[in-house]
Amino acid sequence: MSQVYKRELVFIVTGVVALVMMLDYFFGKNIPGLSGSGGIAGQLQTWALIIQLMAIGLGAINLIQVHYRQISRKTDMAIYSIIFMVFFAFLLLLGLYKLFTGVELYPYTWVFANVYTSLGTTLYAITGFFVFSAAYRAFRARNVDAAILLIGGCFVLLANAPIGEVLWSGFPLIGNWFNNVGQIPGMRAFTVVGALGLLAYGFRALIGKEKGFYSEAS
Amino acid sequence: MSGQTIWDKLARMDRRVFYWILFICLTVPYMTPLGLPITVTPSTRSYYDGLKTIQPGEVVLLSINSGVSAWGDCLPAMVASVYQVHEQGGKLIVWSIGYNDCDITWARIKTLLATNVFTDWVEGEDYVYFGYCPGQETNVALLRDNIRGVYTKDVRGVATDDIPLMEDINDASKIKFVMSSDTGDAQIYYIRQWKNGPVNYVGSGQPPLVAEMGIAMNKSGDMVYYLSGDEFGLVAGSRGAAELEALVGLKGNATITMDSISVSHVLLVLAIILANVGMFATRGQKK
Amino acid sequence: MGVWIVLDTKFVALLLLIASFALFYAYMKLAQGGMKIKVRTFPAVAAIPEAIGRAAEMGKPVYYSTGLGQLTLNNQLNGPQTLAGISILGYTTRLCAKSGVKITYFTPIADSLPLVEETMRNAYLAEGKPEEFDPTTAINFQNEQSPYLTASLGWIQREKPASSILLGGFYYESVCIAEAGNIIGAMQIGGTANTHQLPFLVATCDYTLIMEELYAASAEISGNPDVLGSLKGEDLLKFLVLALLGIGFLLALIGNTSLIGLLRL
Numbered sequence: 001m002s003q004v005y006k007r008e009l010v011f012i013v014t015g016v017v018a019l020v021m022m023l024d025y026f027f028g029k030n031i032p033g034l035s036g037s038g039g040i041a042g043q044l045q046t047w048a049l050i051i052q053l054m055a056i057g058l059g060a061i062n063l064i065q066v067h068y069r070q071i072s073r074k075t076d077m078a079i080y081s082i083i084f085m086v087f088f089a090f091l092l093l094l095g096l097y098k099l100f101t102g103v104e105l106y107p108y109t110w111v112f113a114n115v116y117t118s119l120g121t122t123l124y125a126i127t128g129f130f131v132f133s134a135a136y137r138a139f140r141a142r143n144v145d146a147a148i149l150l151i152g153g154c155f156v157l158l159a160n161a162p163i164g165e166v167l168w169s170g171f172p173l174i175g176n177w178f179n180n181v182g183q184i185p186g187m188r189a190f191t192v193v194g195a196l197g198l199l200a201y202g203f204r205a206l207i208g209k210e211k212g213f214y215s216e217a218s
Numbered sequence: 219m220s221g222q223t224i225w226d227k228l229a230r231m232d233r234r235v236f237y238w239i240l241f242i243c244l245t246v247p248y249m250t251p252l253g254l255p256i257t258v259t260p261s262t263r264s265y266y267d268g269l270k271t272i273q274p275g276e277v278v279l280l281s282i283n284s285g286v287s288a289w290g291d292c293l294p295a296m297v298a299s300v301y302q303v304h305e306q307g308g309k310l311i312v313w314s315i316g317y318n319d320c321d322i323t324w325a326r327i328k329t330l331l332a333t334n335v336f337t338d339w340v341e342g343e344d345y346v347y348f349g350y351c352p353g354q355e356t357n358v359a360l361l362r363d364n365i366r367g368v369y370t371k372d373v374r375g376v377a378t379d380d381i382p383l384m385e386d387i388n389d390a391s392k393i394k395f396v397m398s399s400d401t402g403d404a405q406i407y408y409i410r411q412w413k414n415g416p417v418n419y420v421g422s423g424q425p426p427l428v429a430e431m432g433i434a435m436n437k438s439g440d441m442v443y444y445l446s447g448d449e450f451g452l453v454a455g456s457r458g459a460a461e462l463e464a465l466v467g468l469k470g471n472a473t474i475t476m477d478s479i480s481v482s483h484v485l486l487v488l489a490i491i492l493a494n495v496g497m498f499a500t501r502g503q504k505k
Numbered sequence: 506m507g508v509w510i511v512l513d514t515k516f517v518a519l520l521l522l523i524a525s526f527a528l529f530y531a532y533m534k535l536a537q538g539g540m541k542i543k544v545r546t547f548p549a550v551a552a553i554p555e556a557i558g559r560a561a562e563m564g565k566p567v568y569y570s571t572g573l574g575q576l577t578l579n580n581q582l583n584g585p586q587t588l589a590g591i592s593i594l595g596y597t598t599r600l601c602a603k604s605g606v607k608i609t610y611f612t613p614i615a616d617s618l619p620l621v622e623e624t625m626r627n628a629y630l631a632e633g634k635p636e637e638f639d640p641t642t643a644i645n646f647q648n649e650q651s652p653y654l655t656a657s658l659g660w661i662q663r664e665k666p667a668s669s670i671l672l673g674g675f676y677y678e679s680v681c682i683a684e685a686g687n688i689i690g691a692m693q694i695g696g697t698a699n700t701h702q703l704p705f706l707v708a709t710c711d712y713t714l715i716m717e718e719l720y721a722a723s724a725e726i727s728g729n730p731d732v733l734g735s736l737k738g739e740d741l742l743k744f745l746v747l748a749l750l751g752i753g754f755l756l757a758l759i760g761n762t763s764l765i766g767l768l769r770l
Contacts, residue, residue, distance in 0.1 A: 026519045035363075042367075045360050048579050049353040052616050056352075059615030059645040066641045077663075102375065112322050120287035120319075120651045127435075127677050130684040131705070132240055132486055133233035137687075138708035139490045140497050150494070154487050160434070160457050162254035163480035172257060180441060187442050187700055190716050192746055194698040197717020199522075200739040201585050203529045209732050210592070210723065233688070287651050316575070318648065352648075354580050402575050402676060403582050414514070414769065435677055436701040446769075 011208035017044055018206050064088070152178045228496030236489060243485055247477030254480060256473075261444050262461040265429050265451025268395060269299065269466075274307030277387060279396045279426070282323050283316030283404035288433055292399045293323065294459035294472035295431035297330050299397050302466045304335040304344075309383055311393065313348040313369065315357050316404050320350050321373070330470070341374070342381045349373040355407040362390040362411050395427040395450070405430040405440075409448045431459070517767045524745075529738040536734030544733050549694050549712035550722050553593070556668035556692050557600040566607040568666040569594055570657065570682065571673030572697065574614050576648045583674030585720065586698050587617055590673030591624055592723035597670060598628035602637060609660065613646040613653035654678045661685045671706065672696040672719060683709035696722070 024034055024041035035041050067081035094108040141147035158164030159175020204210035258266075272278060280300065284292040303310050314320030324347055328336055339345055348369040351357055360368050365388050366378045378384050386392060390412045398405040408428045427450050432440045434455025444452040453462050457479060459472035536542050560567045571590030574583040594610060601608040610621060621643045629638035646653035658681060661669065669686035671679060672695070679695070679702045686693045687709055695706035696714025707713050714722055717739070724732045753764040 022522075026515060042360065042363070045353070045356045046367075048356050049351075049360075052352050052577055052579055055616035055618070056648055059618060059648065062615075062618055062641075062643075062645045066644050069641050112319070113325075116319070117286045117289075117322055119655075120285060121289050123651050123654060124287040124290060124677070127681055128482065129237050129240060130680050132236055132482075132489065134680055134684055134687075134705065134708045135486055136231070136233070136236060136489045136493050139493070141494050142497075150490065154490065157483045157487055160455075161480040161483035162256050162476050163252075163484055165257055166254055176259065179437070180445065183438050184441060184445060187438055190700045190703070191439075191442060193743065194700070194716040196525075196739050196742050196746070197698065197720040198582075198585055199525050199742075200529055200717075200735045201589060201720035201723075203526055204724070204732060204735055205585075205588070207530075209533070209729070209735075210588075211727070285650060352577065354575060354577060356579055402573075406582070433677075439699075439701040 008208075015206050015208070018202075020044060152182060223500070225496045225499035228492050229500055230496070231492075240482060240485055243481050244478050247481055248474075251474070252477045252480065254477065256457075256460050256464055256476060258461045258465060259454075259458070261441070261452040261454065262458045262465070263451075264444075265431075265453050265458075266302075266462060266465040268427070268429055268450045269302040269306065272303060272306035272308040272394065275309065276394045277309045277311060277383070277392060278303055279393050280310060280312045281316075281396055281398045281404060281408065282312065282314040282320040284323070284399045284401040284433070285317040286319045286322050288401045289323070289326070290471075290475065291433040291435075291455045291459075292401065292431060293326065294456060294470045295453045295462055296323070296397075296399050297327055297470055298459065298462045298466045298468055298472075299431065300327055301331055301335055301468050304331075304339060305466070308394075309343075310345040311348070311383070311387070312345065313361075314350040315352075315354055315361075315407070316400070316402060318350045318352075334468075342372075342376060343383055346372050346381055346383050354404070355411060358404075358407040358411045364388060390426055393426045395429060397429050397431065399431045400436070400440075401433050402436075405432070405449065406443065409443065413448065429453075434458075514767055514769050525738070525742050528741055529735045532734035532738040532741075533731040534734070536730040536737070540730075540734070542730060542733040542737050544721075544725055544736055547714060547718055547722055547725060549696060549714045549718070550593075550725055552692075552694055552712045553597055553670070554600055556670065556694060557597065557604055557606055559692055560601075560606045560667035561604040563667040565667040566609055566664055567597070567601060568611070568657070568661060568664075568669040568682075568686070568691070569597060569608055570611045570671055571614070571617070572671065572675035573650050573653070573678055574612075574617070574674035575676075576614055576650075578614065578616050578620075580674070583699070586674035587614060588620075589719050589723050590696075591617065591621055593670075593672050593726065594621065595624045595628050596723075596726045598625045599632055602629045602632040602634050608642060609664075609666075610643040611646070611653060611657050611660070612643070613649055615645055615648055618643065618645050650676070650678060654681055657682050658685045661689060661691070665689045666691050668692045668694070670694045671710070672714065672722075674699055675702045675706070677702075680705035680709060 020034070020041055021044070023031060024039070028035045033039050064085075067084050070081035071078045071085070091108070091111065094105055098104050098108060135153070139150045139153060141150050155171060155175040156178050157175075158167065158171040159179065164171035164175065201210060280296065282296070300310065312324060341347070349372070351368055353360070357368060365384070369378055371377050372381060396408045396412065398408055405428055408426075412426050413428050428448065429451040430440060430443070430449050431453040432455070434457065437454040440449075440452055440454065443449045453459055456472045456475050459470075460476045463470045463473050557567065571587045571594070572583075574580065574587040578584040578587055598608055610625070612618070612621065622640055625643060626635070626638050629635050644656070646656060657678070661682070662685065666686075666689075669682070669691045671682060671693070675697045676699070679697065683693055683695060683706060693710040694712045695710035696719045697703060697706060698716050698719050700716075703713075703715060707715075721736050721739075724736055749764070749768065753768065756762070756764050
C-alpha cells in the first residue's frame with residue numbers, strides 16, 4: 001500500500017469512527033443497530049479495547065528491543081538491561097503459570113506486595129520533595145501578582161494542614177475561600193478554553209487537516 | 219562563592235538541604251504523634267452524608283482508578299468508604315478502569331478491614347470484585363449498558379451469571395452511586411457516561427450519582443465538578459480521608475499522616491518566607 | 506423508536522457542536538480563499554529551535570515526553586493532548602535530525618508507539634537521513650506510571666540532556682521530571698491541558714503552553730492557512746461562550762436558571 005493511501009486510510013477510518021460515536025452519543029437507540037452492546041458503536045468500542053490490549057503486547061516487544069540493543073552494544077547500562085530481561089522472563093513465567101493453572105505462586109505475590117508496592121509508593125512520595133523545592137524557587141514576590149499568589153498559596157497550605165487551624169482559626173476560613181471561590185473561576189475558564197481547543201483540534205483531525213502526527217513530514 | 223552573604227545563601231539554598239530537613243522532620247511525628255484536631259470540610263461531609271443514605275441491600279460501586287503508588291492519598295478513603303457501606307448494610311461491586319495493579323489495592327483493603335468487615339461479608343453475595351479492564355471511558359460506556367459484556371466472570375473465575383449479587387444487575391441503573399478513587403479523571407467518565415449520560419440507554423431507574431476520592435494534587439480541578447453538583451461529595455487527598463475516618467469512626471492511616479502533613483506544610487511556608495526574605499535583602503543590597 | 510429531538514442538555518450540546526464545526530469550517534474556507542489569519546507566536550514554540558540549538562552546541566541529547574496521558578490514546582481528555590504532543594514531536598525530530606542531535610522519547614502509552622515511530626521515521630526521512638532513525642529511541646513503559654517516571658528521572662540524571670520538552674497529558678510525573686530537568690540545568694519547555702498540572706509546569710519550565718495553546722501550537726507549526734483558520738473560528742467561539750455566560754448570569758440574577766440547566770454537562 002502506498003504511503004499516500006495508507007495515510008488517507010488512517011484519516012478515513014478516524015472520520016468514520018468519530019461520526020458513528022457521535023451519532024451514538026446524541027441519538028443512541030433512535031438509530032436501529034447503532035447503540036448497545038450488539039450495535040455498531042458497541043462493536044467499535046469492543047474493538048477499541050482489543051486494539052488497546054494488543055498494543056500492550058506491542059509495547060512489551062518494544063521494551064525487549066530497547067534492552068536487547070543495550071545488551072548487544074555492551075553499553076554501560078547493559079547490566080541494568082540484563083536485570084530487566086531476567087525479571088521480565090521470571091514474572092512472565094509466573095504469570096503464565098497463574099494463567100494456565102489458576103494458582104498464584106508465592107514469589108509472584110511477594111514481588112508485587114513487597115517490591116512493586118514499596119517502589120511505587122516511594123516514588124509517589126518523592127513528589128512531595130520535588131514540590132517543596134519547586135515551590136521554594138517559584139513562590140517569590142517579584143511583583144504584585146506573584147505576591148498575591150504567594151499569600152494565597154500560604155493560606156491554602158495552612159488550611160489543608162490541621163496545624164493551620166491550631167495556629168489561627170482564620171487560616172482554614174481564608175484558605176478554603178481561596179480553594180472554593182478564589183481559584184474556581186480560573187479553573188472553569190481553563191476548562192472551557194481547553195474544551196474549545198480540543199474541539200478545534202478534533203475537527204481538524206476529523207477532516208484530515210491535522211497531519212502533524214502520523215506523516216506530515218512525508 | 220566567598221562573596222556570598224547569608225541572604226544570598228537563603229535565596230539560593232541547595233535543594234538537598236531542604237530535602238534532608240523535610241525527611242528528618244517528617245519522621246518525628248510518626249514517633250511522637252501530635253494528634254491535632256481536624257475540622258470536617260463541606261465536601262467530605264457531603265460525601266459522608268451520601269454514604270449514610272445507603273439502605274440495606276442497595277448496591278454501590280467502588281471504582282479503583284488509582285494505583286498502588288497513590289496509596290498514601292487514596293487508600294484510606296477507600297477503606298473508610300467500604301467500612302461505611304458495610305455499616306449501612308449495603309452491597310458492593312468493585313472494579314478498576316484505570317490501573318492494572320488494582321488487585322494489590324483490593325487485597326490491601328481486605329486485609330485492613332479483615333476483622334471488622336470481611337468476617338461477615340460473603341464474596342459473591344455481599345460484594346464482588348471484577349478486577350481491571352482497560353478502555354477507560356469507552357469501557358465505562360460499555361459497562362453502562364451491559365456489565366456482562368465486559369466482565370463475563372469475576373477474578374475468582376465465577377461466571378457473572380452465577381454470582382448472586384449480580385442476579386438483577388447488568389446496567390448502570392441498578393447501581394445507587396459510584397465511589398471513584400482517582401489520580402486522574404475517571405470520575406468525569408462516570409459523570410459523562412453514567413450520571414449525565416444518555417439516559418435512554420439505561421434499562422430502568424435513575425442513573426447513578428457520582429462521588430470522588432481524589433488525590434490532593436487534583437483538588438483544584440475536582441472542586442469544579444463538586445461545586446457544580448456533578449459530584450455529590452469529594453474527599454480530597456489524605457486530609458479529606460482523615461476527615462472521613464473521623465466521620466465513620468475508623469481511625470486509619472490518613473489520621474496518622476495528618477501530623478506529617480502539618481509538619482511538611484509549615485516547613486514549606488517557612489522555606490517560602492526564607493526565600494523571600496533572602497530575595498528582598500539581596501535586592502536591597504544591589505540597590 | 507424513541508423521540509428524536511428533545512430540548513435537553515444533549516440537544517443543546519449537539520447544536521453547539523454543529524455551530525462550532527460550521528464556524529471552524531467557514532474560517533478554514535475563508536483562509537483558503539486568501540483571508541489573512543494573524544496568529545501570535547507562542548514563545549514556547551519559538552523556543553523549540555533554541556532548545557535544539559542548545560543541545561547541538563553542547564553535544565547533548567534532548568528529552569521528549571507526552572506524559573502519562575491516562576495510558577491510552579483512547580482517552581477523551583488526554584488522547585488529543587498526546588496527539589498534539591506527537592505532532593510537535595514530529596517538528597522537533599526534524600530539527601534534531603537537521604542538527605544531528607539525538608532525541609529520546611519516553612512514553613507509557615503502548616498504543617501510541619506505532620504512531621510515534623512512524624512520525625519520527627518520517628521526520629528523519631524528510632531531512633534525508635532515514636538511516637539515522639533508531640526505533641529504540643522511542644521507549645515505551647508498559648502502561649505503568651512508576652516505571653516510566655523512574656526511567657525518565659534516571660535517564661535525565663545519567664545523560665544530562667541539554668533540553669527537556671514535556672508536551673501532552675501530564676499527571677504527577679510532570680513536577681518530578683521537570684524538577685529533575687531543573688536540577689541538571691536543562692532548558693525546559695512544557696505544556697498541558699490538564700488543569701491540575703499546569704501550576705507545576707509553569708513553576709518549573711522556562712516556557713509553557715497553557716491549555717488550548719497546546720492544540721494550537723501544532724497548527725502554528727504547520728503554517729497552513731486553512732488550519733490556522735480554525736484557530737480564528739475558535740477565538741470567535743470564545744466570544745459566543747462569553748455571551749452565553751453573560752446571558753446565563755443575567756437570567757440567574759432574575760431567578761431564571763433554565764439556560765444554566767440546558768448547558769449542564
